[in-house]
Amino acid sequence: MSQRQNATLHDKWYFGHGFVWVFAPLALLFYFVSAIRRLLFKIGIKKAFKAKVPVIVVGNISVGGNGKTPVVLALATYYQARGLKVGILSRGYGANSPVYPRLVKGDDDASEVGDEPRLLAIRSQCDVVIDPIRARGAAYLTSELDCELIICDDGLQHYALHRDVEIVVMDDRKVGSGYLLPMGPLREGQWRLGTVDALVHNSRSMPTFDSAVSPQFLMTLVPGDFTSVSNRMKTTTVEEIRKLPCSAIAGIGSPQRFFSQLREMGIDLTVTHPLADHHAISSSDIPDGRVLMTEKDAVKAAPFAHNECWFLPVSAHLAPDFFNLINVKLANAGLNIHQNGQE
Numbered sequence: 001m002s003q004r005q006n007a008t009l010h011d012k013w014y015f016g017h018g019f020v021w022v023f024a025p026l027a028l029l030f031y032f033v034s035a036i037r038r039l040l041f042k043i044g045i046k047k048a049f050k051a052k053v054p055v056i057v058v059g060n061i062s063v064g065g066n067g068k069t070p071v072v073l074a075l076a077t078y079y080q081a082r083g084l085k086v087g088i089l090s091r092g093y094g095a096n097s098p099v100y101p102r103l104v105k106g107d108d109d110a111s112e113v114g115d116e117p118r119l120l121a122i123r124s125q126c127d128v129v130i131d132p133i134r135a136r137g138a139a140y141l142t143s144e145l146d147c148e149l150i151i152c153d154d155g156l157q158h159y160a161l162h163r164d165v166e167i168v169v170m171d172d173r174k175v176g177s178g179y180l181l182p183m184g185p186l187r188e189g190q191w192r193l194g195t196v197d198a199l200v201h202n203s204r205s206m207p208t209f210d211s212a213v214s215p216q217f218l219m220t221l222v223p224g225d226f227t228s229v230s231n232r233m234k235t236t237t238v239e240e241i242r243k244l245p246c247s248a249i250a251g252i253g254s255p256q257r258f259f260s261q262l263r264e265m266g267i268d269l270t271v272t273h274p275l276a277d278h279h280a281i282s283s284s285d286i287p288d289g290r291v292l293m294t295e296k297d298a299v300k301a302a303p304f305a306h307n308e309c310w311f312l313p314v315s316a317h318l319a320p321d322f323f324n325l326i327n328v329k330l331a332n333a334g335l336n337i338h339q340n341g342q343e
């Protein structure tokens with residue numbers, strides 16, 4: 001099956017094509033297992049690990065990427081600027097490390113540490129630790145690395161780790177069909193959107209919901225200069241990129257979002273190659289000629305990228321009210337932001 005056919009089938013599943021009802025019994029089982037697990041944590045039969053410092057979880061209720069990494073980076077930048085030693089914790093999806101917990105370095109192989117953790121290590125200048133047992137990773141960040149604040153990339157449903165702030169990131173797909181896995185894309189029901197601390201929308205307009213939800217904020221992704229995949233010291237402008245037709249590849253949750261962004265920048269895309277989220281990019285995925293990709297893809301493609309491969313870095317812009325809300329939540333958890341640096 002071609003990548004295009006795969007993408008079409010995925011979209012049909014995501015938004016509730018009739019065939020998904022085949023999975024209804026499994027979705028019902030998933031509902032009961034998840035509900036029982038949450039109940040066990042709520043009544044204390046299962047214990048959640050509480051780190052020595054506050055924990056912010058940036059996650060979602062649906063599968064697939066939708067913009068969590070820029071939010072994690074924005075939070076890390078904000079609190080580093082206020083004098084805090086910030087640590088980032090990730091499960092390390094796709095990682096194949098021989099040891100955990102593992103402190104990620106910018107020059108680590110993405111196949112060992114995962115694409116997003118390596119990107120976070122390069123961009124944030126924070127201590128980034130991967131560990132499938134998040135409680136162990138959180139303990140390492142505090143006891144070994146002396147972090148004062150932990151930002152957990154994903155893990156909203158990982159109730160074994162206590163959290164002080166919960167942030168859900170969503171894109172234009174919202175909750176898709178609204179069905180639970182495997183019938184639909186949801187890890188938890190839509191009710192969860194009313195229990196977290198904030199919803200961040202990777203969208204141009206504020207969406208509406210049928211029921212009450214937590215405070216909502218729009219996120220704008222601000223592009224930087226195009227950067228060479230093989231040499232991060234080399235950059236070029238969008239005006240230069242426009243001079244030649246380009247191919248584009250994207251292995252993120254919504255590849256079309258990236259392709260649309262490039263077209264809106266006035267770039268002539270002759271071919272687009274949507275890939276599965278976290279796709280292990282190989283040399284065969286990279287066409288000849290000028291190729292544009294996301295930064296997450298670039299960390300995997302760097303070893304075999306040719307000279308005309310470029311990625312587009314983006315940074316999240318969030319309103320001050322968002323950070324004010326998070327500051328209040330952290331203050332309630334015992335972290336006084338204003339005593340650690342600038343306001």
